[in-house]
Each structure stands twice: as structure tokens, then as C-alpha cells.
Amino acid sequence: MKSSGKTKIWLLLLPVLLFLLLPAYGLFSALWSSLVHQGSLSLQTYEELFQKEAFWYSLFYSLRITLIATGCSLVIGLLLTRAFYPLINRMSGKLSVWIPMLFPHFVWGYIVLLLFEQSGLFSYMFYHLGVIESRESFPILTNDQNGIGMILTYVGKEVPFVILMLLPVYVQQNHEYKDLVRTLGGGRWAAFKDAEWPWVSPILLESGIILFAFILSAYEVPYLLGSTFPEMISILTYDWFYAGDWSERPLAFAAMISTSILIGIVSWGLYAITNRKRWLFTKGNR
Amino acid sequence: MKKQPFLILFILLLTACGQTNNPTTQSIDFQNTSWSDITQKADATTVHIHMWGGDEGINRYIDEWVAPKLKEQYNITLKRTPMDTQNILQKLHSEKRAGKKKGTIDVIWINGENFKNAKNSDLLYGPFRNQLPNFKKYYDQESLAFQYDFGTAVDGYEAPWGKVQFVFQYDSNKIEEPPKSFEELKVWVKDNPGKFTYPNPDDFSGNAFLRHLLYQSADSPESIIEEPFSKQHATKHSEQMWSYLNEIQPHLWREGKHYPSTLSQLDRLYRNGDVWMTMGYNEARAEHMIEDGVFPESTRSFVMESGSIGNTHFLAIPYNSPNKEGAITAINFLLSPNAQLKKLKPTYWGDNTPISIDKLSAEDREKFQSLDRGKTVLPAKKLEESFLPEADSTYVEWLKENWKNEVIRKD
Numbered sequence: 001m002k003s004s005g006k007t008k009i010w011l012l013l014l015p016v017l018l019f020l021l022l023p024a025y026g027l028f029s030a031l032w033s034s035l036v037h038q039g040s041l042s043l044q045t046y047e048e049l050f051q052k053e054a055f056w057y058s059l060f061y062s063l064r065i066t067l068i069a070t071g072c073s074l075v076i077g078l079l080l081t082r083a084f085y086p087l088i089n090r091m092s093g094k095l096s097v098w099i100p101m102l103f104p105h106f107v108w109g110y111i112v113l114l115l116f117e118q119s120g121l122f123s124y125m126f127y128h129l130g131v132i133e134s135r136e137s138f139p140i141l142t143n144d145q146n147g148i149g150m151i152l153t154y155v156g157k158e159v160p161f162v163i164l165m166l167l168p169v170y171v172q173q174n175h176e177y178k179d180l181v182r183t184l185g186g187g188r189w190a191a192f193k194d195a196e197w198p199w200v201s202p203i204l205l206e207s208g209i210i211l212f213a214f215i216l217s218a219y220e221v222p223y224l225l226g227s228t229f230p231e232m233i234s235i236l237t238y239d240w241f242y243a244g245d246w247s248e249r250p251l252a253f254a255a256m257i258s259t260s261i262l263i264g265i266v267s268w269g270l271y272a273i274t275n276r277k278r279w280l281f282t283k284g285n286r
Numbered sequence: 287m288k289k290q291p292f293l294i295l296f297i298l299l300l301t302a303c304g305q306t307n308n309p310t311t312q313s314i315d316f317q318n319t320s321w322s323d324i325t326q327k328a329d330a331t332t333v334h335i336h337m338w339g340g341d342e343g344i345n346r347y348i349d350e351w352v353a354p355k356l357k358e359q360y361n362i363t364l365k366r367t368p369m370d371t372q373n374i375l376q377k378l379h380s381e382k383r384a385g386k387k388k389g390t391i392d393v394i395w396i397n398g399e400n401f402k403n404a405k406n407s408d409l410l411y412g413p414f415r416n417q418l419p420n421f422k423k424y425y426d427q428e429s430l431a432f433q434y435d436f437g438t439a440v441d442g443y444e445a446p447w448g449k450v451q452f453v454f455q456y457d458s459n460k461i462e463e464p465p466k467s468f469e470e471l472k473v474w475v476k477d478n479p480g481k482f483t484y485p486n487p488d489d490f491s492g493n494a495f496l497r498h499l500l501y502q503s504a505d506s507p508e509s510i511i512e513e514p515f516s517k518q519h520a521t522k523h524s525e526q527m528w529s530y531l532n533e534i535q536p537h538l539w540r541e542g543k544h545y546p547s548t549l550s551q552l553d554r555l556y557r558n559g560d561v562w563m564t565m566g567y568n569e570a571r572a573e574h575m576i577e578d579g580v581f582p583e584s585t586r587s588f589v590m591e592s593g594s595i596g597n598t599h600f601l602a603i604p605y606n607s608p609n610k611e612g613a614i615t616a617i618n619f620l621l622s623p624n625a626q627l628k629k630l631k632p633t634y635w636g637d638n639t640p641i642s643i644d645k646l647s648a649e650d651r652e653k654f655q656s657l658d659r660g661k662t663v664l665p666a667k668k669l670e671e672s673f674l675p676e677a678d679s680t681y682v683e684w685l686k687e688n689w690k691n692e693v694i695r696k697d
Contacts, residue, residue, distance in 0.1 A: 054690075054695070118560070119555075119558040119559075119560050136480065140540065143540075143544045144544070145543060145544075223547065227543070227544045228486055228543075228544050228545045228547070228694055229690070229694045229695060239488065239686075242372050243683060243686075246403060246407075
């Protein structure tokens with residue numbers, strides 16, 4: 001009986017595995033292309049890649065932007081959900097969170113561009129209200145070297161996602177735990193830390209991993225809102241991939257594989273933490 | 287039992303990989319087929335043209351004029367798919383690797399480094415050019431402009447469709463006298479800080495702007511055009527160019543800390559009045575930009591006294607086109623005097639023609655010569671006088687790479 005149960009699981013997983021076959025093949029062929037140098041297997045491409053200053057600069061820059069954007073989205077998403085979950089849980093509230101999620105990232109990118117660029121709507125408004133003397137004195141917030149435009153786009157787009165992830169937790173949370181903390185003399189912080197955080201943190205971490213992986217490797221937002229230099233890793237990879245004579249393609253594949261490995265390590269690390277927490281958590285429940 | 291689907295898929299994947307070793311190029315013997323046979327086979331078929339779709343005028347020319355005419359004259363249905371040329375090549379490249387003999391694309395619009403890539407990777411069908419009656423009749427077959435595409439031998443793998451020249455556009459309300467030379471431009475840029483910039487050379491137009499400077503930087507344009515590309519040669523002749531670019535950088539839009547990544551971004555800055563000049567590889571582009579309300583009415587164009595680079599762009603057929611007869615018939619039609627004249631008119635596109643005017647009938651010649659291309663287009667004589675041919679396409683790539691090191695990552 002046990003073996004038939006196992007087969008059943010495999011059968012159920014079949015569609016997922018079939019679906020994963022294509023990306024897995026893509027990943028495999030990228031790995032293969034990055035490892036073959038002049039017809040034989042070697043790490044030559046990786047050696048070349050790791051010696052490139054542009055790669056490291058770009059990677060650390062991308063990491064910085066990704067961590068800031070992910071962090072801000074999580075914190076703002078958490079604060080908004082905590083404050084407004086009864087409101088958001090109503091139909092109109094849900095709609096107001098769902099609707100922004102329907103627009104793809106590049107639409108958000110364009111909105112940020114139209115609003116925040118020096119010849120954009122805000123600069124126009126401030127100029128006409130007399131807040132700034134000329135439109136050029138409006139701060140540079142798009143295509144800037146600090147990546148503010150990109151961060152604004154990601155925060156605008158990801159906060160609704162974080163809210164949707166957190167909403168079920170808050171709607172179903174057990175208020176009795178909080179009351180317990182209060183009765184035992186704990187303050188607001190203690191109530192949050194002991195009665196709320198353990199439920200919320202796994203979801204936050206999961207959302208964080210998704211956002212991290214997505215933002216680190218996304219192309220369209222950096223293309224629209226990034227600066228000429230420094231550039232996000234995806235832009236650098238794209239340039240290599242489409243370089244005129246295709247001679248830099250192995251570099252592009254190596255960079256993609258390196259980014260994937262980085263994402264893999266981070267996700268694995270964070271999952272390990274959440275799983276341990278979850279395990280302790282369920283154990284404590286009993 | 288349950289493992290079987292995986293096994294089959296695995297085998298399928300393996301066989302897909304295996305086919306890369308024997309690429310097959312389908313060949314139809316057009317040499318011995320008469321033109322009327324070709325058009326007959328093309329009758330009632332569909333031709334899929336994949337081409338860059340970033341210009342509304344060009345798209346409308348294909349959809350509103352070419353497609354109905356082709357239907358009427360040859361009973362061919364023309365379907366246009368907008369796609370960047372490098373993505374088209376990527377698709378063909380993948381199809382080749384997968385051993386796909388029957389593709390989905392019949393005609394592509396191509397030139398320069400893309401052509402070089404496609405030809406070197408055997409992605410094109412051909413040679414087919416001498417099959418085209420219109421090419422044989424109306425085009426100068428000896429012309430160097432059709433023999434070489436950015437230094438790559440054409441060998442009949444593409445047919446000339448149009449010809450463009452690089453010009454600058456400026457707002458005549460804001461600038462009375464545009465600069466005549468790069469020296470004057472430098473002075474102008476310094477006098478008007480923040481009012482000029484050029485696209486990142488990853489963009490084709492930005493790259494062409496740099497190529498002008500490179501010609502200027504060498505002792506004579508010939509030394510760049512005629513010598514085959516070598517790194518030493520390029521480095522030697524580019525010193526002045528880099529120092530010029532570094533000199534103007536602090537006076538550019540946003541102090542040169544950011545460059546527009548595409549020409550359309552530069553056009554947007556120009557439209558908003560953030561910069562006072564834009565540029566592009568089409569001497570008539572301002573016409574329909576004004577018509578579409580993107581550029582101000584007061585836009586005019588100019589070229590530098592040192593010359594303006596021009597090139598020919600072409601049409602080609604992918605190696606795995608499922609309808610080669612249809613493709614050839616359509617290309618022949620696009621090369622016809624009638625289609626070329628319509629393309630030259632500012633209503634849709636305004637693209638210059640590679641046709642030889644003196645080979646046309648008296649009536650057609652009259653039509654071409656009397657055509658008014660619009661007030662923003664420089665006179666044909668001026669354009670002809672300043673015409674400079676393109677150099678080896680390797681320069682395009684070389685400029686992209688070195689610009690980042692010499693200008694951007696310097697500080």
C-alpha cells in the first residue's frame with residue numbers, strides 16, 4: 001500500500017515536472033554553453049568572468065538595489081497589512097490591492113518615469129506651484145546612479161504582492177495570544193514579537209525570497225529606469241548575449257549561471273531558517 | 287510503468303540535441319525556374335515578414351499600402367510581425383540548432399552586423415538576388431553599396447530595399463544657426479550646457495554618431511573605410527574621438543552621467559524641450575515625426591561639413607522559410623519603382639531609394655525627380671555631396687565596448 005501511495009504522489013507531481021522540464025532544459029543548456037570552451041569542457045569562461053571588474057561591480061550594485069527594494073517592500077507591506085487588514089479584507093479593499101497587481105512591471109516603470117523624471121508630472125507641478133525655480137532643479141530620481149527610480153518602481157509594484165501574501169495570516173490570526181501577552185504584563189513590542197512575528201516571519205521570508213530572485217534578475221525595469229553606469233547584472237548579461245559577433249555569449253551564460261547559483265544559495269539558506277522555525281513552532285504548539 | 291513518459295521525453299530531448307550536428311538547408315532550384323513559375327507557385331500563399339516595428343510610418347507603409355497591393359497583384363497575403371532583428375536571428379539560430387526545417391519567417395529586414403552574423407551562421411537562404419527581375423532591370427548591379435554591407439560581401443543573399451543617411455534634427459526656434467562642424471558643436475555644447483546628448487552607442491543611432499566622430503578623428507575617412515578593421519588601427523585613430531567625447535561630457539544633458547539608452551528616449555527629451563537637438567539614421571525622419579505630433583513644427587535638419595554616413599538596408603530570406611516563392615515575389619515587388627516611389631513619399635516613411643533613376647522609364651523618372659520630400663529634408667544635392675560610406679561592421683562592436691571604458695567607467 002505504501003508504494004502505491006508513493007506512485008500516487010509522483011502521478012500528481014507529473015504535470016509540475018513536465019512543466020519544469022523546459023526551464024530545466026534551458027538552465028542545463030546555458031550551463032553547458034558556459035562550460036564548453038573551444039570544443040572542450042573547461043572553466044575558462046568563469047575564470048574570464050571573475051576577472052572582469054565590470055561583472056563584480058555590476059553584481060554588487062544589483063545586490064544593493066535588490067536588497068533595498070526587497071526590504072522596503074516587505075516593511076511597507078507589513079506595516080500596511082497590520083494597520084489596514086480589516087479594511088483590505090473587504091471586497092473593495094481586496095480590489096484595490098489586486099488591481100495594481102494586474103499591471104506588468106514595465107507599466108509601473110513608465111508610470112514612475114512619467115511622474116518622477118525631471119520633465120515629469122511632479123517636476124511640472126512643483127515648478128508651477130513655485131516650489132522649485134526651474135524644472136532642472138527637480139532632483140534626479142529616474143535613470144539615476146543610486147537606482148532610486150528602480151527602487152520606487154519595485155516598491156510600488158511589490159507592496160501589493162506582500163500585502164496579499166500576508167493578508168491570510170492577519171485575517172486568521174488568533175488574538176488570544178496577544179491578550180495572553182498583555183495579561184502577563186508584556187507591552188506592545190512583546191505582543192508583536194511573541195504573538196505575531198512567529199506567524200508572520202515565515203511568510204515574510206518566503207515573499208522576500210521571491211522578490212529577491214525576481215528583482216535581481218529582471219531586465220525591463222533596469223532597462224527603462226537604470227542608469228548608463230553602473231548597470232544591473234541583467235543589462236550587462238543582455239549586452240554580452242547580444243554582442244555583435246556572439247563571441248561574448250559564453251560570458252553571458254556564465255553570468256546567468258552565477259546569478260542563478262547566487263539566488264539558489266540565498267533561497268536555500270532562507271528556506272532552511274524558515275523550516276527550522278516552522279518545525280520549532282509546530283512542536284511548541286503541541 | 288509510470289517512468290515511461292519521462293523516458294520518452296528524455297529521448298526526445300536527446301534527439302533534439304543530436305540534430306545540431308547535421309544542419310539541413312532546404313534548397314529549391316530557382317536557377318532553372320522561370321519567373322512566371324515562381325509567381326504562379328506564390329499565388330494564394332501567405333508571406334510572413336518579420337521586421338523592426340519601432341516606426342509607425344514604416345508599419346503603416348507595409349500594412350496600408352504594400353499588403354493590399356500584393357494581394358491585388360499576386361494574390362499574396364502579407365503578414366507583418368514586429369520584432370527586433372537580433373531577436374529574429376536568435377529565433378532562427380535556435381531553430382537551426384533544433385534542426386527545424388520548416389520555419390515561420392519568409393522575409394526579414396536586415397543589414398550591417400546582423401547580416402554578417404546571419405550570413406556567417408548560415409541562417410539565410412540564397413543567393414537569390416539575381417532571380418529578381420526588378421533588381422536586374424532597375425538597379426546598378428555593379429554598385430559597391432550593394433556588393434558590400436558594412437564590409438561584408440553580400441553575395442546575392444540580400445536585396446537592397448532602401449538607403450538612408452544620418453542627419454541631425456534641431457529646433458529652429460531655439461537654435462538659429464546650427465553648428466557646421468564637430469568643432470562648432472563642441473563650442474555650442476559648452477555655451478548651452480545640458481541641451482545636447484547622444485544615445486548610448488548600444489543603440490544604433492548613438493553608435494552612428496560615434497562613427498562620424500571616428501572618421502573625423504582619423505586623418506581622413508578613407509583610412510577608416512578602406513583599411514580592414516584591426517584593433518591597433520582603431521586605437522590609433524580614435525584618440526581624438528575619446529578626448530572630444532570626454533571634453534563635452536560634463537556639458538551634456540544631466541552632465542553626461544546618464545545617456546539615453548535608445549533613440550526614442552532622446553526623441554522624447556527633444557520633444558519635451560530638455561535637449562535642443564536629436565539625430566537619426568534617416569534623412570527624412572523629421573517629416574513624419576512632425577506629422578505625428580512628436581517633433582515641433584519648427585524642426586529642421588542639418589549635416590556636418592565633414593560628411594554624413596549613409597548605408598543601404600536590405601531584405602533577406604531565412605534558410606528555413608516555408609514559402610520561398612512567395613518571399614521572392616514579395617521582395618521583387620518591394621523593389622519595384624512603384625513601391626519605391628511610395629516609400630520615398632513623406633506620407634508614410636520617406637525612406638530614400640537605392641534604385642538607379644537613370645534606368646527608369648521617362649515617366650517614372652519624372653515622378654521621382656519632381657517629388658517633394660518636405661521642408662525638413664535636405665536637398666538631394668547636399669545629401670549626395672556629404673555622403674560617406676559605412677566602415678567595417680566590427681567598428682560598431684568595438685565602439686560599444688570601448689565607449690564604456692573610455693568615457694563611462696573612467697571616473
